[in-house]
Amino acid sequence: MYKVFYNEKALILTEKPLGNLKTLKFNTENQFDEAIDILKNTSLNEINIFHHNLEKLWNTFQANFHYLEAAGGVVKNQNDEYLFIHRLGKWDLPKGKVEEGETIETAAVREVEEECGINNLVLNEHLTTTYHIYFQDNLKLKATYWYAMDYHGNETLIPQLDEGIGIAEWKPKTDFPKIYTQTYENIKIVLDLI
Template sequence: MEEIAAGGVVFHRQGCEIEVLLILDRYGRWTLPKGKQEPGETVEETALREIKEETGVRGRILSVLEKVHYIYYDRVRGKIDKSVTYYLVEAVSTDVTAQVEEIDAAKWFPLAEAAELHRTKGYDNNQSVVKEALQLLEGDES
């Protein structure tokens, strides 16, 4: 079975500092907001909807970052071949409200702290996505 999802590296500027939004998932990992595509949605619409649903933050897509593929196993559906398209998303609202039915927390972190937290307590298959976004954002910061 195939599953399509989308999400993003969401950021905003706090004065002269850039902050990145991470979520704490049910497995205790700090990661990126994402979710499954619904019928009739574009991948971009999925990313923005899922970010808003999980965190309360509205955003606008600046660019595509990467598509990540992985396989996981579901007790009911069996083997799932999942692809997640990630975007660089600039927040147009910054008030965070975690969707407690799906995640444990959502929080803004300074750029370097977000990178380290994701590296040490995130998912390996998203590391290249975060790295690419941070390179773009650090270039924008100078």
């Protein structure tokens, strides 16, 4: 299953229909536009497109967009607090675009360091990959690779203001319920893993 968000609504690609959702059996690429149009112009929050060959469906879906890769981190400090940034009125996790010639892992560490002003992160396992579609000149599909990271330093967090980040802050897990009310659907998927 692939879950792709568009304006905080989910387009879910599966091998079999999900019975409780508006469902389209994949026949043509036009159905991707139809699904996005439904999410954009109706009150539905989720729609399902299914095809017996999920990888074929996913590859066809990807080919319809300008595809970008990003990477970021779920950083835990020695006090069992997690690193968040606040940008555009929402709590988020530090992440950014993978540069040409850069590995995804290197990009994940670099972006956390740049966006929060800290160094010497310990990269751990890949947690998940999230997807969302956004419009900038045309529709873009962005995959974000999320990694668990540890931080054992005591540097003062410095939010990257030129990226629109107003706050970089350590938060205990007890703050997650409040964060869930002020974050993105993709971030909720990541936080559910920790």
